[in-house]
Amino acid sequence: MIKQVLIGVLCGAAVLTAGILIGHFGITMSSAPSWVKDVAKDVDESLIEKFLSEVDNIQIQENLRSLTKVPHMATTAGDEQTVQLMLKRWQDPETGLDQAWREEFMVYLSFPDPKKPNKVTVVSPSDEVLYTAREKEKTYTSDQDDPEVVQPYAAYSPAGHPKGKLVYANQGKPSDYQLLNNTVDLRGTIAITRYGGAGRGAKAINAAPYGVIGVLVYTDPLDINDGLMSDINETYPHSWYMPPSGVERGSFNGQFGDMLTPYLAPKMVGCKLILTCFSIGHFSELGGKAAPAQWQGAFNCTYNFGGPGFQNPSAFNNSDVKLDIFNYEEKKNSSNVMGVIKGSVEPDRYVIYGNHRDSWVHGAIDPSSGTSVMLELTRVLGKMVKQGKWRPRRSIIFGSWGAEEFGLIGSAEYTEQYFTKLSERTVAYINVDIAVFANATLRASGMPSLQKIIFKAAKQVDAPGLDSTSVYDNWIQYSNRTSQANGLIPNVGYLSGAGIIDFCLMTMWSKTNARIYPAYHTAYDTFDYASKFIDPGFVSHQAIARTAGNVLIRLADSLLVPLNCSDYAETLEDYLNTAVTLYQHQLQERNISMEPLKRAVASFRSAATHLDQVIRSSDLANETPLTVRRINDQLMLLDRAFLDPLAFPDKYAYRHVIWASSSAGKPTFPGLADAFANAESQSSAWDKVHYHLSVLSQAIEGAAHTLGDVI
Amino acid sequence: MIKQVLIGVLCGAAVLTAGILIGHFGITMSSAPSWVKDVAKDVDESLIEKFLSEVDNIQIQENLRSLTKVPHMATTAGDEQTVQLMLKRWQDPETGLDQAWREEFMVYLSFPDPKKPNKVTVVSPSDEVLYTAREKEKTYTSDQDDPEVVQPYAAYSPAGHPKGKLVYANQGKPSDYQLLNNTVDLRGTIAITRYGGAGRGAKAINAAPYGVIGVLVYTDPLDINDGLMSDINETYPHSWYMPPSGVERGSFNGQFGDMLTPYLAPKMVGCKLILTCFSIGHFSELGGKAAPAQWQGAFNCTYNFGGPGFQNPSAFNNSDVKLDIFNYEEKKNSSNVMGVIKGSVEPDRYVIYGNHRDSWVHGAIDPSSGTSVMLELTRVLGKMVKQGKWRPRRSIIFGSWGAEEFGLIGSAEYTEQYFTKLSERTVAYINVDIAVFANATLRASGMPSLQKIIFKAAKQVDAPGLDSTSVYDNWIQYSNRTSQANGLIPNVGYLSGAGIIDFCLMTMWSKTNARIYPAYHTAYDTFDYASKFIDPGFVSHQAIARTAGNVLIRLADSLLVPLNCSDYAETLEDYLNTAVTLYQHQLQERNISMEPLKRAVASFRSAATHLDQVIRSSDLANETPLTVRRINDQLMLLDRAFLDPLAFPDKYAYRHVIWASSSAGKPTFPGLADAFANAESQSSAWDKVHYHLSVLSQAIEGAAHTLGDVI
Incomplete structure (x- = not known):
């Protein structure tokens, strides 16, 4: 009997246990909804490792090759080819995003007239043309021969034909014109200014009150080429330096966004503007005495200050400089290409990653280095999504902006159009435009609350070409500051927007004094240039893709938004x-x-x-x-x-x-x-x-x- | 044996069942976190019924009695008494809120000088005073005898002593002065205008360009008293109409918020201003011909148009009107009293309910009717919270604003100070200032997305004094419109802010043409007036408390925010x-x-x-x-x-x-x-x-x- 009872109790216990197990695992797991686990999931470190290992330098190189086949200035046929390329990649069934589409908008752009190229001439009092500046840059590779290479011009300079005595006005800052005005009557003159010190449009706006009727802008070899200027062996294609005939194009519209849209009526710069190349640099032939030391450039002569016009011993004595500007404005359709990975848990929180797509010419570095990196990111992330291996907690929006070179138009239009929802839902925006200046140290800019996540990501990425050194280690070595709370840390730059990070790998401070890479906005910013002088092997591009992608994944996937x-x-x-x-x-x-x-x-x-x-x-x-x-x-x-x-x-x-x-x-x-x-x-x-x-x-x-x- | 086996199986089955039950309810309910249920809870209709039944008219009556014992103009001792009253109620351990506190801020106010009262006189060319207007309102109950009753004055009118010929300028609209200016040279004149048609300050701002040096503002019996003006039996204390000596006080600062704070520098009205009572209404003694029909008021005479000054047969012929204004400005501390019930599930979503606390005199209707209702709401809701019977999904913030009468100062300062968090987190703001004008129909204003929830609440509340008629039924009868989607619905007014609802029970359209209740901003807006003429028994107050409280609970507690x-x-x-x-x-x-x-x-x-x-x-x-x-x-x-x-x-x-x-x-x-x-x-x-x-x-x-x- 005792035995029977014992057996009964034991059986009962076993059955009870079975019952508890069934009850626990069988029935009631369904009573805790499946999303309870999902909503608590944090970023998966093994997934980040997988991402880092899959980012491929050769893919980036081939992206760049495809993107830079032809010039792709905003709204041109070349631009349309890049739109199609982005769409094809982002709509790829195996490595694309959840969705991708284009958004068109009407923009007000300014172009030179291919039939009547802009001109700079020196004309004698009897209207004889004594000198004509180059209209196009010199050809070194077939890239410069492409008929779609736009003549160097100052976008948004009004057309016109000002003629007057030339004066050198340094960088065209207010103080420069003020100083000049103390000794020279600037009314009716043409000012020649070098890049730097003041914004493009500002050089003309600052000049107008003094009666200056035209402004020439050139790049001094001091500011971009570390003084080098011969095209025999010193400059591209022998080095990364800008050839003597190189001209930095640019928009002289000082505002952001399209000038047609609500908040901004068309507003032109104060006087006529033109860009020119080095060879007009007859500075010592200008009248007056030697300009102050800070005004001197790298041409092998004294930069004179005064005049106006050329001095007596010069062949140009008494001559005027004449600008013939045939720029015209036109309303055109530009496109942003958009792509998304929809968030799993909080689709209404956005992490945005973007770069502009349009260039002035081939734009290998600006902006295609960034676009090549973005395409590699979307390939690796898109594949994980398509294979069902990953879906971020928050939504990721990718933007390939149009018409940036004319004044940040595509991205400005996008934010104006979706202002409310973007401002309510965006965690951060990551921008990678010029991904790589040179094979060197990281530059990252963004609000201080983002610095820790940038540091974390940079520590997980190997510095290109350096043994057992992380991007972080290399960065802190070249650019650092001491924080009271954090000790010695890399220096993160500031941007004028909220919640934005901008990444690029830039040149080492010790290597050059150039304010930017020398082929910037010229016809030499090509695949050939990028692959030979900026990043042979594309390992720096790869490091940027890994760093920016790491930050992107953490922003999109962390349970706690990584802002400090x-x-x-x-x-x-x-x-x-x-x-x-x-x-x-x-x-x-x-x-x-x-x-x-x-x-x-x-x-x-x-x-x-x-x-x-x-x-x-x-x-x-x-x-x-x-x-x-x-x-x-x-x-x-x-x-x-x-x-x-x-x-x-x-x-x-x-x-x-x-x-x-x-x-x-x-x-x-x-x-x-x-x-x-x-x-x-x-x-x-x-x-x-x-x-x-x-x-x-x-x-x-x-x-x-x-x-x-x-x- | 079969029996034994059977018993064994049955026992086993019972034990297994017990096991499943234990497993299901005992162990695994803890594996589905308890909050899973909480986050999905919707508004509890039985709780709303309980709320409606607990709102008590006698409590509201006694609230009003306490609040209106003494005048409580902003920053006075009487105001401080109401601050203490609010704090005491909201900090009550049994019926109070989770927390209550005061927030002080410095404000720039304008007062008359009690030692040198403002004056309006008619003076002969030899400076003999022929007539002096009343300085204070006539006493009918002890309330008007309170030494703290402020003299009727135009707040923010600068001090000064303008003297000039009197002209009648109707409502002081731009068109009124324009018309007058066609026949009269207004330079150096004093204009007398009636309330209505233009904002208070606008009457002076509109006058200044014509050279008018002073403006008197009075209330015409046509506009507020349905033409009645005798104090023998037509007006208070015999009816709700304003006695002849009544004067509507007011702020003549046209802006919102405090004039000291960042967005607004002190800015005064265009010329001197003073308020006055009826008895200056010698309109037919003014020079000129009869004014247009729309200019005529209810005094038993023809309102003349022209002059300037009094006409020949008048005793005041050739006399001037002189204003002696001794107003002074002072920086003072004003207080908002704040109270909160913290939300259980989404504490970072706010529903705000508020009203100003300060009055011009006793302010029984404006604003204490609303404050009495708010105190009854917080008593009923606070009790449920303190008893652990309820906690809303979202947080509720109650605000008792200071210094509203001087220009919405308390609430404006509050929103300026907490702008970001309020704009990110607020679902809606409910305002109940003048809760009841008269025992009649609902007036509700707010954005259209809120109308359905207001309708829902109004249907659940009985109309005061009407058998089996809801507030909604009564409302739709007197004020309705046809909506394409919703058919015939009550008319909801619009407000100039986002997400705000304003409630009051107002007079029936058929009963009076008064633009507001006649004792508004006078010394007759007392508990005696409210309980005798506006809402005997306080059942209309009760209906407003029920309607507004119902909306408040739904906004705070509904799973889906009730916005359409x-x-x-x-x-x-x-x-x-x-x-x-x-x-x-x-x-x-x-x-x-x-x-x-x-x-x-x-x-x-x-x-x-x-x-x-x-x-x-x-x-x-x-x-x-x-x-x-x-x-x-x-x-x-x-x-x-x-x-x-x-x-x-x-x-x-x-x-x-x-x-x-x-x-x-x-x-x-x-x-x-x-x-x-x-x-x-x-x-x-x-x-x-x-x-x-x-x-x-x-x-x-x-x-x-x-x-x-x-x-």
């Missing part, structure tokens, strides 16, 4: 300290208090510390998905708090009170710095300083409120 | 149709196309239909909480898409391209209507019409994008 608010606080404190050092004394004298700004920065710091603490003490994987979303929204929207559409009424497209552009050139709050600089010369402007202090304090307090407990 | 985007589409279509009818012909003549606007409205309609379809076909309770949140965010943020900070550069505080204020008075897009009206008189202004069409089209397209699939 304490790093933001440190930058605000640095800015504040600079502002106090530079301005407090003079502000006190005018009874303008910096205390509200100091309190605001302190509030921000304490809110950031608090939120970091909340994050550290949370077990996010076991919180409700709405709790995770709340924290993520706090981090994502933090930067929006700094946008004030009324902060810079004179600066179209600038709304960010921390990162707006500034002409004062101080490492502090831009609106405050500019207002202070103005007030120093114009005492009625102190009210504006006060205004910017209030705007800043309110924005920073507002940002602190978004970081604080939500209620 | 198709109702928004219908309004846009109505606006478009009106715009096409009014403007298309003239726009076509100027080559300005309305097609982009038509396309935008059509996009919006189709996106709204699509989203409604998505909602209808979703089983929200079983979706992931992030899917529900995504749809809720689309609905919540829809209205933000219409905010364009650059749309109305001349109109401070207006950014909503659909609901901004408009002076054109057409039921269509305000910016377009105003721009069109300007362009008709000034042909250079057609560009602005084009601009507003672009702004509108872009905003509506942007709103459509937020409603479309997120990717």
